[in-house]
Amino acid sequence: MSFRPLPVMTVCVVVSLGILLxxxxxxxxxxxxxxxxxxxxxxxxxxxxGELASNGVFYMSTILNGRAAWREILAMxxxxxxxxxxxxxxxxxxPPEVPLFDPEDSEPxxxxxxxxxxxxxxxxxxxxDIGKHLLFGFDFDALDAELGRAVRRQVFEPxxxxxxxxxxxxxxxxxxxxxxxxxxxxxxxxxxxxLTWWGMALALLIMYFVYHASTGRLSFRNTV
Numbered sequence: 001m002s003f004r005p006l007p008v009m010t011v012c013v014v015v016s017l018g019i020l021l022x023x024x025x026x027x028x029x030x031x032x033x034x035x036x037x038x039x040x041x042x043x044x045x046x047x048x049x050g051e052l053a054s055n056g057v058f059y060m061s062t063i064l065n066g067r068a069a070w071r072e073i074l075a076m077x078x079x080x081x082x083x084x085x086x087x088x089x090x091x092x093x094x095p096p097e098v099p100l101f102d103p104e105d106s107e108p109x110x111x112x113x114x115x116x117x118x119x120x121x122x123x124x125x126x127x128x129d130i131g132k133h134l135l136f137g138f139d140f141d142a143l144d145a146e147l148g149r150a151v152r153r154q155v156f157e158p159x160x161x162x163x164x165x166x167x168x169x170x171x172x173x174x175x176x177x178x179x180x181x182x183x184x185x186x187x188x189x190x191x192x193x194x195l196t197w198w199g200m201a202l203a204l205l206i207m208y209f210v211y212h213a214s215t216g217r218l219s220f221r222n223t224v
Contacts, residue, residue, distance in 0.1 A: 001219065001220050001221075002218070003219075004212075004217040009208070009211075013204060013208045016201075017201050017204060020197050020198070020200050020201035023197040024196075024197035024201065025194075027191070027193040027197060028190070028194040030190040031188075034186070044112045044113065044114055045113070046113075047076070047083070047085065047113065047158075049079075050077055050079070050083070052074055052075070052076060052077070052108065053075040053149075056074060056077075057072065057074055057099055057133060058073040058074075058075070058133045058134070058143075059072060059090075059134055060134075060136070061134070061135070061136050062089070064089060067091050068091070068092065068093045069089050069090060069092065070095055071086050072086070072087045072090065072096070073086060073087065073155070074108060075147055075151065081149075081151075081152050082149050082150070082151045082152065083152050083154075084138075084151060084154075084156065085108070085110055085156040086155060086157050087100060087101050087108060087110070087161070087162070088101070088161050088162035088163060089161055089164075091166075095132075100162050100169075110156065110158040111159060113157050113159050113174070114177055115156055115157075116155055116157050116176060117153065117154050118137075118138045118154075120137070121137030122137075125137040130142045130143065130146045138155070140153055155176075157176040158174055160174060161173075
C-alpha cells in the first residue's frame with residue numbers, strides 16, 4: 001500500500017472534518033437534553049401571597065405560535081424577595097397600551113406553575129428599555145436598579161395564561177411552562193441534524209480517499 005496525500009487538501013479536509021463532527025456532537029447534545037427535559041416530571045408549585053411591587057409591570061417582546069406578542073411580566077413583592085411572574089400575553093406588534101392586569105381592580109391570581117431560569121441575552125438581542133418597561137431579555141441588574149431591590153434570578157411561569165388579541169381575551173397554555181411547547185424544534189429534529197452533519201463528514205472522508213486513489217496517490221497494490 002502506498003499513500004501520498006496532498007498537503008493543502010489534507011489540511012482542509014482535517015479542519016472540515018473537525019467542524020462537521022463538532023456540529024454533529026452539538027446537535028446530539030441538544031437531542032439528549034430535550035429528550036431528558038420531556039421525560040422529566042415538572043415540579044409544579046403554587047405562588048401564593050405577595051403584592052405587586054411599585055412600578056413593577058413590564059412587557060417582554062416574544063414570538064408565540066408564529067405571531068408577534070408581548071409577555072406581561074409582573075414584579076411581585078413576596079416579602080423576602082421580588083419575584084418576576086408571567087401574567088399573560090398580548091398578541092401585537094406594538095407594546096400594549098392597556099395592561100392585562102389592573103392593580104386597582106383585583107389581586108393577581110397565577111395558579112400552579114414552575115420557576116424557570118431564563119437564558120441570558122444573546123449577542124443579537126436588542127437592549128431593553130427599562131425606563132419604558134420594555135424587555136427584550138432579562139437584564140436582572142437593570143431590573144434591580146429600576147425596582148430598588150434584588151430580583152430573584154428566575155421567572156415564575158404559570159401553566160395557563162390570559163391572552164389577548166384583536167378578537168378578545170381567553171386562556172392559553174403557557175409554552176414557557178411546558179418543555180414540549182417552549183421550543184418549536186422537537187428532539188427528533190436535532191437527531192436528524194446530528195446524523196446529517198456526521199453523514200457529511202463521512203462523505204467528505206470518502207471523497208478524499210477516492211480522489212487520491214483516482215490520481216494514483218493512494219494504492220492498495222503491493223509495490224514490491
